[in-house]
Amino acid sequence: MRIIWFRLRAAVSGRGGDAGMSTSEYAMGTIAACAFAAVLYKVVTSDVVSAALQSTIGKALDAPF
Numbered sequence: 656m657r658i659i660w661f662r663l664r665a666a667v668s669g670r671g672g673d674a675g676m677s678t679s680e681y682a683m684g685t686i687a688a689c690a691f692a693a694v695l696y697k698v699v700t701s702d703v704v705s706a707a708l709q710s711t712i713g714k715a716l717d718a719p720f
Contacts, residue, residue, distance in 0.1 A: 698704055
């Protein structure tokens with residue numbers, strides 16, 4: 656229990672091991688973000704999602720006041 660307390664206190668106070676990400680971690684994060692953006696772009700531009708968005712926008716614009 657004491658070891659956990661000392662590690663937690665060191666992490667909170669900033670006197671722990673690594674202070675931040677290394678260059679390879681930034682590179683992997685960038686690649687993951689780009690892959691996620693590509694998948695999201697493919698989903699949003701698909702025929703099914705595009706038709707659903709157009710239908711929703713059309714219904715919102717044709718709403719009676």
